[in-house]
Amino acid sequence: MIVRIYRALLRLLLPSRFHDAFADDMTAVFAELARERGPLALFGELPGLVRLAVRSRRSDRTMRAHAVTTRLEENVFDSFAQDLRFAARTLGRAPMFTLVAVVTLALGIGANTAIFSVVDAVLLSPLHLSDPDRLVAVSEVPKSATTISIGSTSPGSFFDWKDQVKSMQLAGYTPVNRVLTGHGEPEQLIGTTSIGGLLQVAAVRPLFGRVLTLDDEAADAPQVIVLSFDLWHRLYGDDRRILGQSINLGGVPRTIVGVMPAGFTFPGAPNDFWVPSRLDAKFRANRDQYFIAAIGRLAPGTTIERAQAEMQVESARLTRDWPMYNQGTRIDVAPLRDAIVGATSQRLWVLMGAVAFVLLITCANLGNLLLARATTRRREFAVRRALGAGASRVTRQLLTESLVIALLGGAMGLAVGKAFLKLVLAAQVTTNLPRSDEIALDGRVLLFTLIVSLIAGVFFGVVPAWQLGRAPAAGALRDGDRGSGGSQFARGVLVVAELALAMILLAGAGLTLRSFSLLERVNPGVRSDHVLTFTVSPRSAAPTFFPTTLERIRALRGVTSAAVVTTLPISGRGIGAWFNRIDRPLPDNVQPTGEAYRVVTPDYFATVGIRLVSGRLLNGDDRKEAPAIVVNEALVKKYYPGENPIGKPVYLGAPDNRLFQQAPIVGVVSDTRDLGLGSDPAPTVYIPLAVMPTWPFFSYVVRTTGDPATIMPDVRRIVRELDPAVPIRNVEALDDVVSAAVAPARWSTTLLSVFAALALVMAVLGVFGVLSFLVTQRRREIGIRVALGASPSAVRALVVRRGLGLVAAGLILGGAGALAVTRLMSTLLFGVTPTDPTTFTLVALVLAVAGLSASYLPARAATTVDPIIALRAE
């Protein structure tokens, strides 16, 4: 064994000539020494071996230098090591060049590394589920729906599916929030209710204990709970003896039966616990409450297409049996991962594309830099070739240099990427991404960075290598350092490519910037300044709790009004129910549409600044016995076009399951953009709290005269006085709620702008570099022109004309490319088309001005060429 290691070391370290001559003998001698002195003899060999390797290589090379024309036998390792040493020396001699190259590359690679870590975790890594490729999301959606997402279905439909469908094992879930008590401060936990054995279908084994089963969902089964790893760790440390212990959630003691492994947070993070559902027979048959998200595990040997076909049959049957509920719906079966990631993926892919462009531009720039350098080294390479170095040898030498730069850039890029990822993760939006808890610079990311660096190295190294490798020696020797027409052309191509890529990136960034500025100018429909919001969920909703707290908060100094609402404005659609006009019932076979409703106290409208359009606002007289509702303009537009809705009676919910018996519309108020600033206002019904008082949690909105945050201590005191065990969550200014609505757009806009700026700088540097080089190379020609009487402006024009040509070509190509590419990001845009002419013109202008300014400096340098010096230098 030890002898074999020695043998391998010899092969690795010794130059082939020495190896061939002596390795056998050395191994034999070493074998006897090892027998005599023991295996530690290997360590004794090492210093001598290293000295030998270094010395024999040195003499090998000097020999070669003396006899370059005889092609020596050399193994690949030999020449590679030689190339490597040579590259290190060459780069070390030009530290500025190396620094610039490595730093620009590190920026490009760093951006890629960071964004790839996000993309990898969110889009590419398998879910923390067993055999995740066989898991699908099953969702009942309107026939018109186009996006994949996890939709919700009713218990009636869900249990029908579960009974009928053979191609999948189905389970459902719905989120549940419960207040934890008995562990310090009361705390709101986020969990999942398992319907039909969710954890069994997910097929993930618990860390210890057991998972929830179907039996736990029986009506008379004991109340049990499975904890997430994080919650277990936080509450109990590493104590595994908690199985069988009780934990109090929402006032109900539950027995802990298991803990899931770290990282398992399905169906989404955060998820603190899983509890079995407890649906009675009546609720199991309910068909108008849509809250169950369904997943399925494909049966062995079944494909997703088969499952989809089966669900189509099921959908047709349900439509026939329950036309009222299932008319106009279809059932989608999609890979679970696509459903989870959903809408995020386009945003991320656009960013990934952007950083890839930045890297391409970086590569083109470096290619140019190396090409320029290589041109000035033409004489050196010509000499080598004249002395017998083959074209491939020269090419390899140059490629080695670029690979060394690439790897250095990659190593530094990793550090840049790490810092950059930290910044990206600091943004709230990133952490709101699905599966964001899995984002990390892991082995896959490292591998990605390494591969990207290597590809980049080959990419920017191959052009100069090819150019120089084929350069005819004689011409190069004569021309000295002036470039050939070919390499000038290559440099031009690279710069044009850079400009074109920059143009595409700028166009993309410009479009998102424009749509973002339009988005920010959208009126959200609320006056969000000086409004404090927070959410309270009392354990038992005493009917007096909300009115009493509101009364006391209103009495605070600096508070002008206060109200509660079920879902804050601009933060989502909230809950919905079927909207039914009593004065114009739908035909029996047509299903009503669900519309959003918000339960509010009468002051809500004044507090958040929603205007009254017609009729009256809600007031204290609207009670359960004499209900009244207010609707927004969007609902009027949809249900009462051209009519006066005031006084028209309506009810919400299914005929046999109404939120209230019936109520007249007493007022119309202005719209709020609850679905996000980029979406149209949703039709919304406002129901007084007095009509629906048993709501488990409410958000408060409090308008203040001063800084809203200053009243928070008093608010906490008021809530504690009424119920010391109630948690207060999500304390925020309404301004922040509104701003959070555009946060994803701001996020991608900011990132894209940063990348585009980087691209612009690099492209400008590219133009500058090429033209500066052009001037240096053509010094003699310029000198002759000046000597023959060319005016400075004519000389300037000479250089600028070249720059203009490059910029124009880049703009045309880039414009065409941008037209093709920006189409892909259409769903990220708001208010502008992907081919918005204004944006394109502006972007082209920016690039043209930047490009021409970049050519000005070299042009001015050209006018300062002194003909006498320029000609004498030759």
Add this chain to the structure above:
Amino acid sequence: MPARDSLESASPLSAQVFQILLSLVDDDLHGYAIIQDVAQRTGGEVRLTASTLYAAVKRLLDNGWIEELRERPKGDDDPRRRYYRLTPKGRQAARGEALRIERLAGMARAKQLIGAKR
């Protein structure tokens, strides 16, 4: 050849090279035997390894101070072993080195740094 690799200019000889030459003065030896002989004669003071030995062997061969034997001596049946013999040039070099050391020792003795020869 650059000067630094040449043994001629490398005077004085390194202890290892000198010891290897000494081992070959009265016998043709193979590599392992050289290491053993040197270790024995110097009481373990000069301990060669395979690597240091062959680094020296290579240079000695290049300089023509030793040569490889074409036939192995009778009684050795290990075909891997190569035997080395001192050339006249090598003998001269070893002698030169020994005389140089003797001259040095004489000088030291004249200064009574070390005791007189018996």
